[in-house]
Amino acid sequence: MAWASYPTREEVDFVVIGSGAAGGIMAKELSSAGFSVVVLEQGPHLRPGDFRHDEWNYTQTEGLVWGSRKGHPQTFRRYEHEKAELVEGAPLGYAHNVGGSSAHFSGNFWRLRPIDFIEASVRGPIAGTNFVDWPITYEELEPYYTKVDWEIGLSGVEGPWDPPRSKGYPCPPMPPKSSGVLLERAAKKLGWTAYPEPHAILSQPYNGRPGCIHCGFCNGFGCEVGAKSSTAVTMIPLAEATGKCELRTGCTVSRINTNEQGRVTEVVYWEEDGTEQAQRAKAVVLSANGAESARLLFLSESSRFPDGLANSSGMVGKNLMFNGGSNVSGLFAEPINAHKSVATTRVIHDFYSIDPKHGFYGGGGIDARSLSRGLPMAAAMRGGIFSGARWGSAYKKGLEQEFTHTCSFNGHTTSLPLSTNNVTLDPEVKDKWGRPALRTTFMNHPDDFATMKFFMERSIELMDAAGAIQKTASYSEDGQRGGVHLLGTCRMGNDPATSVVNRYNRAHDIPNLYMVDGGSLVTSGRGQPTMTIMALAFRAADHLIQAARRGEV
């Protein structure tokens, strides 16, 4: 197999910016339909054999997530009247490599449910928020969720709360871990239902890839055998095999150029050594993620688009949502060894929608996990959860007991979309290319807090029912300061005055520009958004292919 190769000055059908969860799918779908495609990816093309269990490197030095130490600083503030502070690391966390964050995610794949798409009309509006219905329904997206199940490769079993599905899972669920067993048994005592977590990780060989070997290094690491269904091992090889797709790695896009007719004409980027290039294209698919796509639209401003591309609504960058969370950790009498195998094997969705009689909006799920991602160094850094000691013999004894004998029940919850929570360009801080740094402004809505607290309380009940000897409980009481689910910043909608892309992910303002990533999500869901990001990508590609064949792009 060989990648296609296109001269930059020759117009290709599509440039896809980003090769992650959405970009990888767009590249594969468009090239399989016979179109010429160039994919631009900032990071390297890492293969399964490149990934290692190297916690120091992945979390402290090089790693997949680029922060200030790799020349990509970010700033953060709570409110728009404040000056944003430079933040160590990356408050908006995403992996820079082929496959994007689908290479380092935990692969927990929840579909949205019918209620997610129509929740605002069912619940009524929430004052001060941009909480609205989606322009599409669950039924419209369902075939594409099924496409994700079978083309990306999922493991699971239909649960009691599953939304209607047209087909089962291609692979059976992962074997339960001790943490999942504790959650399931506790749920049963309380009259709730835990069921096997669906994963974008293969439990057995499928589509030419091997099953999971349960090494335990999923979250934040790449899969060494290719069992994790990242687009790097599912979609990208298929795109390459078409002979119509060229993948250019180490390429950082600086702007998208438009002409006098207001159409996108070319994508300008730097190669790794700083050489500037511009790839001409008939249309552009922007799949750089919920933070970078918005930044690139701002950076591509022109006299015709003074507030950034596709931003006549003023909604680009706004409605940033992360999904909230809560954590309840417990110490148990017997070994759990939560560091082995996948992050989580059981999930509870009895509280998908919290009863409105509680007086706030929200919902979510609870799953069972390791503490500190099951990583020995991270666990030791955190240390002394139950001993209270941070160093010395007591600290050491605490670690000896805690690493193997603890697990946590984590809440994953809704975030409300607010105009005041957003991604913008920092006026002062620049990245290594001289581009303004990503500036995050974020403070949770009161209902987000109430929801996180609600889930923490349910998890405490579960932890007690599970028989924990000791427990700790927390949620972001002061507000979240970042996240890895980057949602809402290019929201989908029917009205060009209040949304950025239409129901097919096409920019309202620019007919040959598509934004396809987490930015499209209108509401946050309950956590685990990648399944929906991928389904939206398959759907957008379907529409784009048809429109292109009709000559409408």
Add this chain to the structure above:
Amino acid sequence: MSEPKLSRRAFLQQTGVAARSSLIALSLPMIMSASQQARAAQAMDAPMKALQPDEAAEFAAIAARIIPTDETPGATEAGAIYFIDNVLSTSHANVLPELREGLAALQASAQSTYGSASFHTLEPAQQDALLTEIERGSFFNTMRFLTIAGTFSLPEYGGNRDHIGWKMIGFEDRHMWMPPYGFYDADYAAKGE
């Protein structure tokens, strides 16, 4: 990557101790084989890249109080100081000046409190007393960060020798695990729910 000579579980089984108990007092010589001890001793003489010998002795003494050697090996046997020296000469060179400043302050307080500016020659109780005073400060926390990293990172970075850190907490870096992973899922499989 080489497999650990003896997994924690295998060790506990061999010594006839129930594997599920994790708070067992074991003497250091039992845990460290003679060859391991010899290797640790030999390595201590290896040249430093970023640190002066006297600095290395002081930093190693601090690391030895953060993860002490008691019934089981600690930061000393794990060779955390070699990790620290390694990253201070590479990825974390920028924190060396701050560490030197912090050490000078610690030595000044050792001098005024105990009449000796040499931290590593103090009694452990005296060392702990001095460190407790600064345990919320940035110097101590950088030392804590580096000591823990040096005890729990891959041995190729210089520390975690013979996987001493990992064995301490019951972690084993295997490329493959099969169920059962722990007590409760084994029980679940046995009972069918």
